[in-house]
Amino acid sequence: MEKIIEIKNLNVKAGKKEILKDVKLNIYRNKINTIVGPSGGGKSTLLRCLNRLTELEPNFEIRGEILFNGKELREYSDIEVRRQIGMVFQRPNPFPMSIYDNVAFGVRLQGNVKKEKLDEMVRTSLEEAGLWDEVKDDLKRSAFTLSGGQQQRLCIARALVLRPEILMMDEPTSSLDPAAKAKVEDLMLDLKEKYTVVLVTHDIIQARKVSDYTAMIFNGKIVATGEGRDLLEESSSDSVKSFLGSVMA
Amino acid sequence: MKVISNDERASVTWKNIKTRRGKDGAARALGYLALLVMFGILASIFGYIMRGGATHITIQMLTTVGNGSTGGLLNAIVGTWLLVGVGLVFSLPPGILGALYFVQRKSMTRMASIMRMFTDVLTSVPSIVIGLFGYLVLVIRFNMGFSLTAGGMALGVMMLPYILRVSELSMKDVSKEQVANAYALGADDIQVATRIYIPQAIAGVLSGILLAISIAAGETAQLLYTASWNNSFTSGFLHSRVAYLTYVVWYGIDQPGQSAHNLAFVAALILILTVTALIVISKYVNYKRR
Numbered sequence: 001m002e003k004i005i006e007i008k009n010l011n012v013k014a015g016k017k018e019i020l021k022d023v024k025l026n027i028y029r030n031k032i033n034t035i036v037g038p039s040g041g042g043k044s045t046l047l048r049c050l051n052r053l054t055e056l057e058p059n060f061e062i063r064g065e066i067l068f069n070g071k072e073l074r075e076y077s078d079i080e081v082r083r084q085i086g087m088v089f090q091r092p093n094p095f096p097m098s099i100y101d102n103v104a105f106g107v108r109l110q111g112n113v114k115k116e117k118l119d120e121m122v123r124t125s126l127e128e129a130g131l132w133d134e135v136k137d138d139l140k141r142s143a144f145t146l147s148g149g150q151q152q153r154l155c156i157a158r159a160l161v162l163r164p165e166i167l168m169m170d171e172p173t174s175s176l177d178p179a180a181k182a183k184v185e186d187l188m189l190d191l192k193e194k195y196t197v198v199l200v201t202h203d204i205i206q207a208r209k210v211s212d213y214t215a216m217i218f219n220g221k222i223v224a225t226g227e228g229r230d231l232l233e234e235s236s237s238d239s240v241k242s243f244l245g246s247v248m249a
Numbered sequence: 250m251k252v253i254s255n256d257e258r259a260s261v262t263w264k265n266i267k268t269r270r271g272k273d274g275a276a277r278a279l280g281y282l283a284l285l286v287m288f289g290i291l292a293s294i295f296g297y298i299m300r301g302g303a304t305h306i307t308i309q310m311l312t313t314v315g316n317g318s319t320g321g322l323l324n325a326i327v328g329t330w331l332l333v334g335v336g337l338v339f340s341l342p343p344g345i346l347g348a349l350y351f352v353q354r355k356s357m358t359r360m361a362s363i364m365r366m367f368t369d370v371l372t373s374v375p376s377i378v379i380g381l382f383g384y385l386v387l388v389i390r391f392n393m394g395f396s397l398t399a400g401g402m403a404l405g406v407m408m409l410p411y412i413l414r415v416s417e418l419s420m421k422d423v424s425k426e427q428v429a430n431a432y433a434l435g436a437d438d439i440q441v442a443t444r445i446y447i448p449q450a451i452a453g454v455l456s457g458i459l460l461a462i463s464i465a466a467g468e469t470a471q472l473l474y475t476a477s478w479n480n481s482f483t484s485g486f487l488h489s490r491v492a493y494l495t496y497v498v499w500y501g502i503d504q505p506g507q508s509a510h511n512l513a514f515v516a517a518l519i520l521i522l523t524v525t526a527l528i529v530i531s532k533y534v535n536y537k538r539r
Contacts, residue, residue, distance in 0.1 A: 051433055053429060053432060053433060056429070056432060058358060079435045079436075079437060080435075082432065082433055082434065082435045083434075083435040086433070086434075087430075087433040089426055089429070089430060089433075091426065093424060093426045093427055093430055095427060095430075095431075095445070096448075096449065105431075105434060105444075106434035106435060109434065109435055109436050109440050109444075110435070155430075158434065159433075159434070162434065162435065
């Protein structure tokens with residue numbers, strides 16, 4: 001498996017609170033890399049380190065090394081990193097504008113693009129996110145008229161339009177109903193053909209369904225890593241067992 | 250442990266309910282009383298100004314110039330708006346930029362909190378002090394003389410904290426997730442400001458501007474020191490003295506003769522109606538946003 005990101009000895013502190021401790025983790029290309037763990041364990045912070053959103057927090061102290069395609073993340077500009085490492089957040093949060101404008105947002109930030117080109121990019125992204133057929137007749141409609149599941153897929157399309165190498169998803173289905181959730185999970189499996197997916201979830205069943213490579217994070221520490229489902233079935237560590245026990249109960 | 254019978258419990262509960270109802274009633278009565286007092290004061294001011302002003306207002310007053318005790322009010326009406334306009338030129342850009350600075354990521358820094366405190370202090374500096382400062386610094390030191398520019402700048406100092414704080418409050422309502430999302434899509438600070446914060450907070454920003462205008466339109470003290478008065482229109486525009494409505498209220502009422510008093514009342518009426526209209530518009534703008 002080819003590594004796209006290597007995290008070495010990553011430590012993150014917010015004020016005096018240690019959020020991540022000596023995290024060492026690889027992210028593999030064209031796989032679904034899943035980070036599971038209980039709430040408050042540092043999963044989201046780990047994601048936000050990868051696209052440097054942590055830099056928006058005034059009191060975060062970040063030490064350690066993150067290599068993206070073999071090069072230290074800090075050597076890229078923050079904007080460049082964020083274009084190449086897209087992110088979908090926990091709750092669907094479209095901008096208060098039309099479906100089309102939502103998807104086009106990221107492209108327009110980079111300057112003017114010809115309308116035909118932009119139309120094409122919007123269409124491709126919506127297709128990849130599995131939303132095109134549902135919205136193609138009315139792209140000028142406000143994004144808020146979509147259902148929660150559709151809004152989340154719109155947010156995926158909005159991230160994909162920049163053609164990122166990596167798509168990070170921070171508990172993308174936690175606010176969706178079971179049917180919408182299943183759609184997003186199926187979508188992840190399709191997306192890994194073209195993109196590297198990093199999924200954060202506390203849903204073990206979801207991780208079992210989609211994960212190629214899993215890391216378990218507990219109180220800011222990676223406590224176990226492993227391929228596919230093996231890790232999620234059984235583990236030697238007590239904390240992993242107790243976490244699995246609590247979510248499976 | 251003492252065993253409480255069901256009857257005892259019921260009687261205690263009932264007593265509780267009675268005292269609560271009593272307290273509730275008293276609090277409500279006090280609330281209504283306070284409302285009545287407030288409304289009464291407002292209504293008597295309105296009524297008094299209306300009676301003094303509405304009966305004497307004439308077309309001629311609104312279309313001719315005057316000297317504050319005789320003639321019309323046209324120069325004062327135009328002058329008031331000019332002063333407010335110049336005030337806006339000096340307060341709007343720093344107000345909006347300051348609000349953006351406060352809500353964006355730097356807002357947690359010590360520098361920002363010190364600046365925020367100074368903004369609050371600025372709100373409570375008495376207008377006469379701003380006037381004195383304007384006179385000594387702008388009129389004398391910078392040799393501007395009594396002028397539209399000096400008056401407008403003195404008003405701008407007054408307007409700035411209102412625009413800044415109201416804008417900041419409405420920008421704070423913008424969802425943090427949307428902001429993070431915009432950054433995650435590769436937006437820089439300026440793009441986040443122009444594409445997320447300002448469009449989403451525009452109604453709040455506008456109502457802050459309207460509030461600042463309505464406060465500035467009713468100011469007198471700092472203008473006496475900086476804009477002085479002009480019996481006609483501002484001939485040299487930015488460099489000449491300028492007339493304004495509050496001056497007429499302040500000056501006219503002090504003069505002998507009914508006509509000067511009438512003029513003062515009409516000026517007060519125009520002011521009060523303008524301010525009310527601005528506040529109603531700003532409420533409407535805010536209401537439309539929701």
